[in-house]
Amino acid sequence: MRKLYISIFATALLASCGGGGSQTSVEDVIAEGNLKTLKSKKKEIEAEQKALEAKIEALNEAIAQKDTVQKLPLVTTFKAKDTVFHHYLELQGSVETKQNIVIFPEMAGILTRVFVKEGQRVRKGQILAKIDDGGLSQQVAQLEVQAQLAKTTYERQKRLWDQKIGSEIQYLQAKTSYESQKNAVDQLKRQLAKTSVTAPFSGVVDDIITEQGSVVAPGQSQLIRIVNLDDMYIQAEIPESYLPSVVKGKEVQVFFPVLGETVKTSIRQAGNYINPNNRSFKIEISVPNKSGNIKPNLTARLKINDYTNEKAILIPQSVISENAEGRQYVYITGEQNGNHVAEAKRSLITTGKTQGDYVEVLSGILNNDDVIEEGARSVKDGQKVEIKNQESEKQPENE
16 A cells, blocks of 8 residues: 555656656647657656656565565465375276186086085085986996906916916917906096096085086086185286386285275286287286185276385475476475565476376475465465465375
């Protein structure tokens, strides 16, 4: 208000002087119409105007020193602190298991018995069901009798041959007959074994698809689904730009929205092939499943730690502005006086990775710098500001 009074006074003084150093008024000079006189009068007035402006500026400075109630922009600041920064690549995947199969019969026949129930845990090699052998067991018994006779004949013929009794051809014929009978028994036993349906791995019977009494055929009739929930994993596709940072052993946080559970695990395998269609590679993430709640095809959200900075300065994105050249900047404050007044300084910054609402600052802000938060959009470089409610530091929730 005092500046306004001084300006009005200066304007009135200039008008009353009518040009200051000359007795001729402006109106008289204009009426005279002499170009040289007009230019001369203009120079006089401009010189007087500059002199008055200098006096006004001096008065303003004196007023600023004496006036303790100044209306300065109010801002809040926070103290920049270096902290450990973990950046995460976030994507979605689904749970899978390599031990999730449907068992088919290896022999045609009637499914005579099913020895297990749905939900039952079974071990590798355990018999799950039995198919009618169609008389194979009787054939095996007959062949075993013939094989036993062939063995006895061979052993006797061998003893004679060792004593140089009999001909070599008789010995070789007995040996060949015995080996042929033995192979025939073994082959028929392998065929008979196919009538027993066994578990290929330890797991849980998830579904009994075909009931006993049904006729089954190899490669066509689905019998039983068995699943192992211990060795679970998530497969995901990663853009090739993350190839150097997403590697085997990297930490991963897996969140299951349906269960409301988070599991910390790691990448157990990173693919070596880049898919040319979408420029990505595959990874496998092991999923511990002690409770057994995690099921195949369950949706999961992944957070892969692809970057870590032990001494990163993080600031909210809301305090960052951009100039006409596209350079990003923030305002920091200098030392405060006793009235919490400081000077705002524009600082050009270089930013790194972003996580949520926070940005990593690579240059332009130092540890313990006071960064303007509220009011950052309304201040100018070099302007005095009044700081209120200063926060000690600004830290994101970064695990």
